[in-house]
Amino acid sequence: MSTSAPGPLYQPAGTPAGLESVRRLVDTALDILREVSAARTGPVAPGGPGGARAAAAEALAAPLLPERGGDPGEVLAGLVRPYAQWSVDITHPAALARMQPPPTDVAAAAELVGAVLNQSLHAWESGPFALELDRWVIGQLAELVGYDGAEAGGTLTSGGSVSNLMAMTMARDTTIAEKLGRYAFQEGLLRLGVQPVVLCPRGVHFSVERAVRLLGIGEDNIITVPVDKQGRMIPEEADRILTGLPEDRIAVALVAVAGSTDLGIVDPLPELAAVARRHGVWLHADAAYGAGALFSPRLRPMLDGLAQADSVTLDLHKFGWTPASSAALLVRRAETMSSFGLQPTTCLSADDDTCAGYIGAQNTSLQTTRRVDALKIAVSMRALGRETVAAMVDTCHDLARHAAARIAAEPRLELGTEPPLTAVLFRYLPGHGLDADDFNGRLRRRVMEEGRALLARTHIAQEDGGSRVFLKLMLLNPETTTGQLDLVLDDLLALAAAMEAAAADA
Incomplete structure (x- = not known):
């Protein structure tokens, strides 16, 4: 049988x-x-x-x-x-809501290769070439920021929120170790006898607040530093706050914005770096969106001083035209990643596998098993080249400036501000006693429900302490033309006028 x-x-x-x-x-x-x-x-x-x-x-x-x-x-x-x-068809000229650029074709193909081969970065035997590629991409991005490649380090992450969480973790542990000679990741915060605090401006990304909450520092221990009329953090105010902290409070991080997602604000990085060094505080720069300026000779001066930060967040799935996730956390000194268990790579304090070069990346990330995002980044950047990427960034900036000029010329539209990067804030000004905030909220929902366009909305603080609803165009598709953009605004104006007339007749 x-x-x-x-x-x-x-x-x-x-x-x-x-x-x-x-x-x-x-x-x-x-x-x-x-x-x-x-x-x-x-x-x-x-x-x-x-x-x-x-x-x-x-x-x-x-x-x-x-x-x-x-x-x-x-x-x-x-x-x-x-x-x-x-x-969402992110190639459509009316897809203007979120930071989702159309990825390059070669990056999409690389994603398929990554899925088929299913490599990981936690151990050498899980992805030998993937590990080398990952370290090389980190080194290249560190040089883009302006870090010394021999001293810098970092890791690819799933996004700016994770990068900011890791940065706040390193800030807490490194600053406390340097100031107190103690290790928060061993003892916990309660035994330290001091309360860590974090300084940041009003417009900092919400993920920083969430990180402070998760780390046990607490939202109440975020100190908001005053900003100037342009929304930029005032270095003298940060210095004053740090100088006046009581002995039972220890500042562990000064968080700077390097290209806010609404107004494109860049805090004065060189001056803030000087303040941070003077007080022995970790300076973190959130450039998740703003780092795209690094690719453009025209816009790069906006980020002067970025290399003086102890850590930098950047997202290539925003201004890099690679599929999510393609984010990075970069650090000025690689040894500061000890919060995640980074082990020395010398034979004096490592096992025989490490001495022989069998080194994984499990100690440089919050994750153990993780996908190899470096492949799609590498093929996309190499296929495009520096000149093309610069032209893509500049084209998106030109589109934003075109939209701003068109909006400023329309009597029924109000421009929020001239766009430093590629986000354009505006709102429709209805008549007939209609509330502008409520009207713009309904206008946005209406255009999305009808499939006409995808827009974001935000609240912008006003000098009187209140806030106003603004709509947002996010220009990250360099294939969009000014004519297509005009048609989107024409359609929006027509719909708003129809809604306004219907409300007046009701």
Whole structure:
């Protein structure tokens, strides 16, 4: 009696047969993407949240783990089609809401390679070349910021929020160790006998507040430093606050904004660096969005002094045209990453594997197993080149300036401010006694529900202590033309006028 060997339970992607299967499945997915793209009428399908929920309910009616699996091609098509239909088309000129640039084709292809090979960075045997590539990309980005490559370090992260959390962790541990000779990551904060505080301006990203909360420092121990009329932190005020701190409080971080997501504010980095050094405080620069200026000879002077920060957050999935996640945390001195267990790489204090060069990156990140984001960054940057990336950044800046000029010329629109980078704030000014804040909120929801455009909204603080609702255009697609941008604004003005007339007749 003979028995036949059981068939494989699944098709591993990296085998010869698996690679052929991947090719067929990718062709299926690409065909669907082409069909959906050809049928689009706007940057998102009309229908708003209700329409998206209805599409999801239909596509997800079957359980996640059915008793018996289905044909891979049919399963893929069944979910890719509604996913694509209800995805934001970030190549559309009216997709202006968020920091999601259209990624390069070569970066998208690299993502597929990364998924098939499934390397990791925590141990040498999990990704030998991936580790070398990751370290090289970090070194190259450190040089872009202006750090000394021999001393600098860092890690790729999932985004600016994680980068800021890691920066605040290093700031807390490094500053306390240098000032008190004690280690917060060992003893905890309660035993130190002092209360750590963090200084930052009013416009700092919310992720800094969240990081301070998670680290046990507490929101109440964030000290807001006054800003000038342009919204920039005043170094003399930071110095005054640090000088006047009582003995039972210890400043561990001074957080500077290096390109805010609304107004493009860049704090005076050289002056703040001098204040931080004088008081022995860690200076962190959040350049998640603003770091795009580094690619442009025209805009790079905005970030003078960035290399004087102890750590820098930057996101290449904003101004780098690579798929998320493509973010980095860079540090001026690599040894300050000891908060995450960084071990010396000399034979004096390492095991025999480390001495032989079998070194992973598990001690430089919050994550252990993690994807290799360096591949898509490297292929995208090399394929584009410095001149092209600079031209892409400048084109987006030119689009922002065009939009600002057009808005300023429209009597029913109010421009927030001239855009230093690529975010343009504005609002419609309704008549008939209508509340402008409420009207602009409804206008934004209406254009998105109808699939006409995707806009962001924000609240901008006013000198009287209040705030106003502003709409935001985020220009990160260099393929957008000024004519297309004018059509978006024309359509918005027409819809706003219709809404205003309807409200007046009601």
